[in-house]
Amino acid sequence: MIDKRIREDFPILQKYKDLIYFDNACTTLKPKAVIDAIVSYYTDFSSCAGRSAHRLSRSLGEKIEESREKIASFVGAKKENIVFTKNCTEALNLIAKTFKFNKKRKVVTTVFEHHSSLLPFLILAKEGKIKLEYVKPLPDCTFDLSDFKEKIDRETALVVVHHANNSMGTFIDVKEIAKIAHDNEALVIIDGAQSVPHTKVNFSNLDIDYLTFSGHKMLGPTGIGVLVSKTEILENHEPFLVGGDTVDEVKENKIIWAKPPRKFEAGIQHYSGIIGLAAACEYLEKIGMENVEKHEKELAKLAVEKMREISNIKIYGTLDYEKRGGIITFNIRGIKPHEVALMLDKLKNIAVRSGFFCAQPALEYLGACEGAVRASFYIYNTKEEIEVFVNTLNDISSMV
Amino acid sequence: MAFPCLVAFIVFFFLSFFSVKYKKYAAASLKCFFNVIQFRKCETKIDEELKSEIVSFLLPRSKTLAKIVFKHFELLSTFFVVLFFLSGIFSLFSIYNIFVYGSCSGENGQSCSLLDINQMNQEINSNKIIIKKKGLSFNPANFNETLFIYGCFLCPHNAEVEPIIEKIVSEYSDRIEIIYKPFPFDPNNKAAITLANAMWCSYENGLENYLKFRKLILKSREWEHNESYFLLLAEKSGINVDEFKACMNSYRYMEEINQTIREARSLGLSSPSFVFKEKKLIGKVSYEELKKFIEEGLNDR
Numbered sequence: 001m002i003d004k005r006i007r008e009d010f011p012i013l014q015k016y017k018d019l020i021y022f023d024n025a026c027t028t029l030k031p032k033a034v035i036d037a038i039v040s041y042y043t044d045f046s047s048c049a050g051r052s053a054h055r056l057s058r059s060l061g062e063k064i065e066e067s068r069e070k071i072a073s074f075v076g077a078k079k080e081n082i083v084f085t086k087n088c089t090e091a092l093n094l095i096a097k098t099f100k101f102n103k104k105r106k107v108v109t110t111v112f113e114h115h116s117s118l119l120p121f122l123i124l125a126k127e128g129k130i131k132l133e134y135v136k137p138l139p140d141c142t143f144d145l146s147d148f149k150e151k152i153d154r155e156t157a158l159v160v161v162h163h164a165n166n167s168m169g170t171f172i173d174v175k176e177i178a179k180i181a182h183d184n185e186a187l188v189i190i191d192g193a194q195s196v197p198h199t200k201v202n203f204s205n206l207d208i209d210y211l212t213f214s215g216h217k218m219l220g221p222t223g224i225g226v227l228v229s230k231t232e233i234l235e236n237h238e239p240f241l242v243g244g245d246t247v248d249e250v251k252e253n254k255i256i257w258a259k260p261p262r263k264f265e266a267g268i269q270h271y272s273g274i275i276g277l278a279a280a281c282e283y284l285e286k287i288g289m290e291n292v293e294k295h296e297k298e299l300a301k302l303a304v305e306k307m308r309e310i311s312n313i314k315i316y317g318t319l320d321y322e323k324r325g326g327i328i329t330f331n332i333r334g335i336k337p338h339e340v341a342l343m344l345d346k347l348k349n350i351a352v353r354s355g356f357f358c359a360q361p362a363l364e365y366l367g368a369c370e371g372a373v374r375a376s377f378y379i380y381n382t383k384e385e386i387e388v389f390v391n392t393l394n395d396i397s398s399m400v
Numbered sequence: 401m402a403f404p405c406l407v408a409f410i411v412f413f414f415l416s417f418f419s420v421k422y423k424k425y426a427a428a429s430l431k432c433f434f435n436v437i438q439f440r441k442c443e444t445k446i447d448e449e450l451k452s453e454i455v456s457f458l459l460p461r462s463k464t465l466a467k468i469v470f471k472h473f474e475l476l477s478t479f480f481v482v483l484f485f486l487s488g489i490f491s492l493f494s495i496y497n498i499f500v501y502g503s504c505s506g507e508n509g510q511s512c513s514l515l516d517i518n519q520m521n522q523e524i525n526s527n528k529i530i531i532k533k534k535g536l537s538f539n540p541a542n543f544n545e546t547l548f549i550y551g552c553f554l555c556p557h558n559a560e561v562e563p564i565i566e567k568i569v570s571e572y573s574d575r576i577e578i579i580y581k582p583f584p585f586d587p588n589n590k591a592a593i594t595l596a597n598a599m600w601c602s603y604e605n606g607l608e609n610y611l612k613f614r615k616l617i618l619k620s621r622e623w624e625h626n627e628s629y630f631l632l633l634a635e636k637s638g639i640n641v642d643e644f645k646a647c648m649n650s651y652r653y654m655e656e657i658n659q660t661i662r663e664a665r666s667l668g669l670s671s672p673s674f675v676f677k678e679k680k681l682i683g684k685v686s687y688e689e690l691k692k693f694i695e696e697g698l699n700d701r
Contacts, residue, residue: 335470338445342452347459395459399470 002287002295007380009283011035020350020385025166025194025327025357025376027216030280037279038221041272048268051245064271067278068261074281075192075211075228076202083227083234083261084269088193089116091212091227092160094264095189096120098237104157104186106131110143111365114166115358117191121160130157140318141168141366148180156186163195167362167374168317169300169327171195178208187233193217197378198296198325200289203228215273220280224273227264234260241266292379296326299377299386303328306390312397316366326377329357329368332393334400337373340393344373348392405433407481408446425450447477531663531675534656535579536603536610538569543577547694550583550664551672554592557684558672559618564687572694576676581660585671591624593657598623598630600653605639612637 007013009031013021021029047054050061065079072079085091097120107121107130125132135147152159159181164171178188187209195201196211197218203211210233215224239246239257243266249256257263284292301321307313307330316329332340341354355371356363363371375389412426428444435442451473458466469476531548549565551558569578582599584592595617602613616633623629634644647653664673667680674681674690677697681690 336448338448339452339455342449343456343459346452346456395463398463399455399459399467 001298001383002291002379004382006287007382009033010380013380016349018349020348020381020388022375022377022381022385022389023351023353024378024381025169025217025374026353027222028197028219028378029380030221030276031219031283033283034219034221034276034279038272038276041275045271045275049271060271064269064274067274070278070281071226071274072228074285075196075213075226076204077211077228080231080259080261081203081228081234083229083264084274085212085225085227085264086223086270087216087225088191088212088214089225091225092116092189092191093120094227094240095210095212095229095237096124098240099158100236100238101130101157104155105129106133106153106155107158107160108133108135108148108151108156108186109160110135110137110162112137112141112165112167112359112362113160113162114191114193115360116193117160117162117189118361121158131155137365140320141165141170141316142318142320142323143172145173145176145180148177152180152184152186154184156181156184158187158189160189160191162191162193163201164192164198164325164327165317165362166194166327167357167359167366167372168329169194169325169376170317170323171199171325174208175206178206182207194325194327197284197292198289199293209233215277215280218277218280219283220277221270221273223270224277226277229260231260234264237264239263239266243267287379293325295379296377297321297324299381299383300324300326300328302383303375303377303386303390306386307393310390310394310397312400313393316368316372327374328376329372329374331368331372332397332400335396337368337371340373340396343396344389344392347395348388350389350392404477404481405429405436405442405446407484408450409433411484447473531667532659533579534659535581536599538578538580538607538611539573540607541577543575545576545677545697547572547576547578548675549578549580549672550660550669550675551580552583552585552592553595553617554589554624555585555671560684561672561690562618564685564690567687568690568694571691575698576694581663582657583660583664583669583671583673584657585664587661594627594630594648595623596657596660597648597651597653598634600656601644601647602634602637602639604647605634605637605644609637609639613639 010029011032012029013019041060045056045060045063047056047060049057049064051057068082068084069079072082083091083094085094093116107125109118109121109132111134121130121132124130133151135143135151137143148159159177161172161174161177163174174188174190181188189210189212190206190208192201192211192213194217196213201211209229211228213226215226216222241264246258246263246266247255248258304315304319304321307315307328312333314331314333316331318324331337337354341352344350344352353374353376357374363369366372406429408429409426412422412429415422416426425446428446428449432442432444432446435444451470455466455470458469533546535548547568551561553559572578580599582596584596586592599610599614599617603610613633616636617623620629623633630648631641631645635641663669667673667675669675669680670682672683674685674693676694677700679693679697681693685693
């Protein structure tokens with residue numbers, strides 16, 4: 001387990017001593033190192049990166065490239081593979097809206113995708129531009145690779161799949177899926193929003209084509225996301241948003257686009273966000289992603305074991321701890337998910353998420369038509385917090 | 401669903417004047433109301449929020465109570481909505497009665513006036529109501545005019561106006577007759593009936609003793625809980641205790657007491673009230689107000 005003293009790094013936990021923050025799948029708390037890094041842009045670097053000739057601009061330019069390198073290294077990619085976006089959602093929209101579908105128009109995905117992955121392709125399907133096909137999960141909410149093999153064929157252009165599920169925290173073997181896709185000359189988009197913050201993800205080793213993630217889910221600031229992709233793939237995409245810095249040359253009737261990632265980074269960037277995200281990567285690397293994953297799994301295991309003793313609780317997803325991370329989605333029979341979340345908050349200041357978690361088809365597939373409650377753990381959570389959480393759930397479940 | 405939303409809005413709107421935290425509930429209720437009347441889903445989840453708030457408050461205090469509230473929240477909500485409207489209707493009705501009759505209970509009101517200062521000075525329809533002159537006269541004599549005082553010492557206002565009555569008696573006893581009518585404003589209250597009975601019985605022993613007895617009653621309210629205390633007061637007042645006791649036990653003045661109650665009900669009086677020359681003055685009055693009331697009556701010849 002990660003030492004509890006890590007909590008001292010988080011100003012918000014020092015401010016609200018009794019806060020039990022279990023809404024990490026939505027967004028994480030920020031350590032002082034990240035907050036300081038964000039502030040440093042405004043105190044030390046405030047300017048436009050690489051555009052002006054003055055030393056402040058040049059030093060910011062260097063800082064941004066250094067940050068890009070750090071972030072790339074964190075996910076096992078090259079710095080030119082890193083495109084900064086507003087968030088993971090924007091990264092996924094960028095791919096969907098600029099991908100060139102030629103003869104192959106089939107996109108394979110799953111019903112467990114986040115709306116950010118699903119909606120851009122659902123719109124394309126509704127417009128008749130693509131054919132969308134879903135791989136159905138097994139009863140324990142994991143996937144059988146043979147189902148992917150069955151769906152992915154020579155007609156498939158893209159496979160869009162999560163690495164870790166945001167509803168249940170279950171992992172998918174993306175390396176194998178990438179292999180199946182590549183055997184059929186299809187590209188693979190991996191939504192890494194719930195995996196990059198929680199486990200070691202190596203873009204090169206996984207041999208995937210696109211990886212997307214958000215900064216705020218991994219201790220970083222809000223408003224910064226990342227699209228990771230190979231240069232040759234990015235070059236095939238049309239620009240997403242255009243403007244300052246996306247071009248090498250512009251004439252009255254001619255545009256020469258800049259090389260990726262510049263081609264996709266229109267206008268002044270979220271510099272403080274980029275610097276903050278790099279600081280978050282650095283912070284997580286110091287802890288070690290193996291330790292992060294181990295810590296979350298232990299907490300989830302403890303929580304699931306204790307929650308199973310409560311008679312009215314239904315936990316969704318596999319109970320095989322190796323296949324899931326630090327997310328537990330559940331319902332208490334007879335009590336609405338929103339009521340459970342409100343009561344947890346009011347009784348013991350426990351922050352959880354209730355509803356559909358931006359994955360309505362997934363929750364409905366699970367039979368949770370009114371949504372569910374999601375508790376998600378991270379590095380600063382403790383076993384004592386799990387005890388309080390489970391005891392409070394016990395009290396709430398005694399209502400029915 | 402629209403109906404409870406509207407009620408919730410009204411309630412929280414008023415509560416928001418006292419605490420800002422209710423503003424969000426008022427806004428959510430209103431939004432919910434508009435959604436529902438347009439046959440849309442109430443997206444604010446105000447019901448769930450309130451339910452959770454109440455149950456979370458109860459849970460650490462009483463699991464059983466929390467469980468009951470949680471399970472029957474809809475039923476309890478409906479009950480409180482109905483209660484809200486009923487109490488609203490009764491409140492409006494009572495407010496109307498206060499302004500018209502000076503009592504929450506209206507024309508047949510028997511309760512103390514809710515108004516600290518008398519606001520009621522109304523004509524009495526003498527064709528309908530007959531006030532019997534029988535009562536405890538401060539100055540038994542044959543005067544043309546009579547001031548009737550309806551009162552019950554159980555009501556604190558009566559004790560407060562007693563010095564004013566004394567002053568009026570000393571000032572007007574040579575011009576008008578002043579009759580006190582023991583008026584048990586709540587006939588179901590045994591102490592009120594016993595008190596009225598005791599006052600009548602004390603009067604049987606002569607005016608002087610009655611006035612002493614009257615003063616002693618105001619000094620201590622021990623009689624309220626202990627009936628035999630009246631005997632002690634009677635003895636102190638120089639009243640023949642045996643006769644007083646026999647009178648008390650016989651309840652021979654019940655007809656007079658009931659007549660007073662009937663009169664007071666018919667006139668819409670509370671305690672204290674003053675009736676003079678077909679006009680009534682209800683509630684706690686000042687000396688000036690009572691004097692003015694009498695003077696106006698005297699001048700109205």
